Amino acid sequence: MNEIYLDYAATTPLVPEVLEAVIDCLKNDFGNPSSMHSLGIRAEKRIREAAIQAANLLGALPEEIFFTSGGTEANNLAVLGTAYDKKRRGMHCITSSIEHPSVIQAFSHLESQGYDVTYLPVDAKGAISLDDLKSALNDDTILVSIMHVNNEIGSIQAIQEIGTLIKSKKVKPVFHVDAIQSFGKLPIRPELWGIDLLSLSGHKIHAPKGIGALYIKKGVCLQPILFGGNQQGGLRSGTENITGIVGLGKAAQWIAERYKSEPDYLPKLKDKLVRGIQQAFPNAHINGSLKNSAPHILNVAFPGLRGEILLHGLEEEGVYISTGSACSSRNRKHSHVLSGLGLNDQLLEGSIRISLSYLTTEEEIDAFLPILIRTVERLERYIRR
Amino acid sequence: MEKVMLLRYGEIFLKGRNRPFFEKVLLNNIRKALISFEDIKVIRAQGRFFVENYSDELAVVQALTLVFGLVSISPAYKIEKDYEKIAAVSKQLMEDELMERQEETITFKVESRRADKQFPMDSMTINKDLGGILLEEFPRLKVDVHEPDIQLQVEIREYCYLYSRIIPCAGGMPVGTNGKAALLLSGGIDSPVAGWMIAKRGVALTAVHYHSFPYTSDRSKEKVIELGKILTRCCGPIRLHIVPFTRIQQELYEKCPDEQLTILMRRYMMRIAEEVALREGAAALVTGESIGQVASQTLESLAVTNDAVSMPVFRPLIGFDKVDIMNTAETIGTYETSILPYEDCCTVFTPRHPVTKPRLENILKSEQLINGEELIQEALDNIEVIQLP
Numbered sequence: 001m002n003e004i005y006l007d008y009a010a011t012t013p014l015v016p017e018v019l020e021a022v023i024d025c026l027k028n029d030f031g032n033p034s035s036m037h038s039l040g041i042r043a044e045k046r047i048r049e050a051a052i053q054a055a056n057l058l059g060a061l062p063e064e065i066f067f068t069s070g071g072t073e074a075n076n077l078a079v080l081g082t083a084y085d086k087k088r089r090g091m092h093c094i095t096s097s098i099e100h101p102s103v104i105q106a107f108s109h110l111e112s113q114g115y116d117v118t119y120l121p122v123d124a125k126g127a128i129s130l131d132d133l134k135s136a137l138n139d140d141t142i143l144v145s146i147m148h149v150n151n152e153i154g155s156i157q158a159i160q161e162i163g164t165l166i167k168s169k170k171v172k173p174v175f176h177v178d179a180i181q182s183f184g185k186l187p188i189r190p191e192l193w194g195i196d197l198l199s200l201s202g203h204k205i206h207a208p209k210g211i212g213a214l215y216i217k218k219g220v221c222l223q224p225i226l227f228g229g230n231q232q233g234g235l236r237s238g239t240e241n242i243t244g245i246v247g248l249g250k251a252a253q254w255i256a257e258r259y260k261s262e263p264d265y266l267p268k269l270k271d272k273l274v275r276g277i278q279q280a281f282p283n284a285h286i287n288g289s290l291k292n293s294a295p296h297i298l299n300v301a302f303p304g305l306r307g308e309i310l311l312h313g314l315e316e317e318g319v320y321i322s323t324g325s326a327c328s329s330r331n332r333k334h335s336h337v338l339s340g341l342g343l344n345d346q347l348l349e350g351s352i353r354i355s356l357s358y359l360t361t362e363e364e365i366d367a368f369l370p371i372l373i374r375t376v377e378r379l380e381r382y383i384r385r
Numbered sequence: 386m387e388k389v390m391l392l393r394y395g396e397i398f399l400k401g402r403n404r405p406f407f408e409k410v411l412l413n414n415i416r417k418a419l420i421s422f423e424d425i426k427v428i429r430a431q432g433r434f435f436v437e438n439y440s441d442e443l444a445v446v447q448a449l450t451l452v453f454g455l456v457s458i459s460p461a462y463k464i465e466k467d468y469e470k471i472a473a474v475s476k477q478l479m480e481d482e483l484m485e486r487q488e489e490t491i492t493f494k495v496e497s498r499r500a501d502k503q504f505p506m507d508s509m510t511i512n513k514d515l516g517g518i519l520l521e522e523f524p525r526l527k528v529d530v531h532e533p534d535i536q537l538q539v540e541i542r543e544y545c546y547l548y549s550r551i552i553p554c555a556g557g558m559p560v561g562t563n564g565k566a567a568l569l570l571s572g573g574i575d576s577p578v579a580g581w582m583i584a585k586r587g588v589a590l591t592a593v594h595y596h597s598f599p600y601t602s603d604r605s606k607e608k609v610i611e612l613g614k615i616l617t618r619c620c621g622p623i624r625l626h627i628v629p630f631t632r633i634q635q636e637l638y639e640k641c642p643d644e645q646l647t648i649l650m651r652r653y654m655m656r657i658a659e660e661v662a663l664r665e666g667a668a669a670l671v672t673g674e675s676i677g678q679v680a681s682q683t684l685e686s687l688a689v690t691n692d693a694v695s696m697p698v699f700r701p702l703i704g705f706d707k708v709d710i711m712n713t714a715e716t717i718g719t720y721e722t723s724i725l726p727y728e729d730c731c732t733v734f735t736p737r738h739p740v741t742k743p744r745l746e747n748i749l750k751s752e753q754l755i756n757g758e759e760l761i762q763e764a765l766d767n768i769e770v771i772q773l774p
Contacts, residue, residue: 309599309733312598316598316599381639382635382639382733384733384735385643385736385737
């Protein structure tokens, strides 16, 4: 059975270029970048090279890239590090109700320490409103954290407009963007968009797990959340994960090239997928909107079916998708993102997420559609009475 | 000075002429429980076992407390039958005991048994004399023959064994001395406890689990495998039978009255389990049912379920409250795994209003609506067998 992996928003396999770079690094560059001798210097150079590769994709400077253990740490560092640093200026933060748990939980930790957090609601399309943001901003606001692309439904926030709005204030709050899902799939220009902090993750772009990065605009101050040997300018102590860093750099370069050579690749695939589903199932419900969504994430509900059963049904046919996000499918609660859209219970339970990458081919979509149709029809015979 | 473990077994004594058989099975089970300890020796003696030649006492104790059929164990000093030495080791043992206690005054008594009548002193004399020596040595000690804090035990056999602690074990009877039964293992809290209780009576287990992919996930299957593995720690090896059950559920759903689905499903589960039991040489079925817990466990439902098979069905939890079952599950170590949330996406086949007082003739009529025998055969043909541990 040919397996079809359509769960790239959960994680991605290494592409050969990245695997090669990682193996080469494991074999040849075991040095500690902090060492005084030449092995250390070689390791340091490889890190610098990776920082350049990642920075290029953002139009940023390599010294603005700080490597972390992954997206969660990058988000934690951004939120907690800013809040601790700006505490004396104010204790109000703004975020959205559909952020990733690594942002939401960091904020609820801040709330327990006396900070005031505003969670902006989203509309049925999964977008926050600029008016809401405008009225939430006050002189006490030190941080606004809004994700670029939502990991469950793929909705895109108007980051550029949000950045412009925030930076028009007299007292400018720090603007953090969780770009973990959008990095490499949508253009991002922190410098032009008023972004101060931006989180990345390696394993969403075909680099290994256990590596991420935080872009920190020059001049923006943070307090560290890890303490130790003062690596990376004291902002992130801990010997650098050089293998992961090399992988992340290479993956950033790879995905940038893919994007540049064929910016329409993912949108076309998604379009084909959506049309196929809508043709076969007129009552399938696209969660969020199609217009304003990432080219690699589709969240769709089949009323009456349970997403989990559909997931296993597809698994039987060698197709891997997801319900909600993989991180949250362990706890049995409804996804906070889907509930945030105001979906009814039937749609909440019936939702699946199909996510693509540059590795996905048209042939795979062609093969997937009949399997999906067959599976949905097979399972629809047994809907709870 | 050598440390050994003294093992006691209880009920086996009652078994008269079968005793050698029971002892042999128990000895075998003990050896299996200790298989990971290199060079360890298990020795059979009159009415006792000894475990010798080990270093990690705590690990040996932990392994032995799980073995059904053992009543208690005692870590003991094994010394030559020389009274001077016995006195010296007694002092040392008492010193260790006193170090662990805070109280100003500690009561004790010496209790000796002289199995070797060649030994020159009788047990009364040993008690008195050793007691005297210890009183003189440790001013904190006081004699109390009724409820002492410390009981110094002296056993004079081919060697002398000295000990002060008796660690209770699981009790019950050695697994394998009372035949085999097939356990319907669901993944919930109850069925592992039911299996444990029956195994404790010396019954070997084989297990049957119903898997309804895609309605239940592979994670829930992994969970059942894990539960089975936990059970094998005290219940011996288990062959776990994973029975594909989706087709039967779908057929029942399409052709039979909604409110009867659960009871019908349970009857098919029982039938399949009975077939598996026969194949495996098991003489009974074991379920985790307890009266009134859910609609399918009313007296009427239990009777209709029971009617599906002719083999005896043991329900050791029948009169237990849920809390008691949960407590036992915690003790035997299955609770944490049982409450993992990977199941119950199977609500499709759960009727909203299940019958609580099913009538057998109605259920039998419904069963005419599907080709039960063929479906059962198909399920049996596609069983996946997993040998645990």
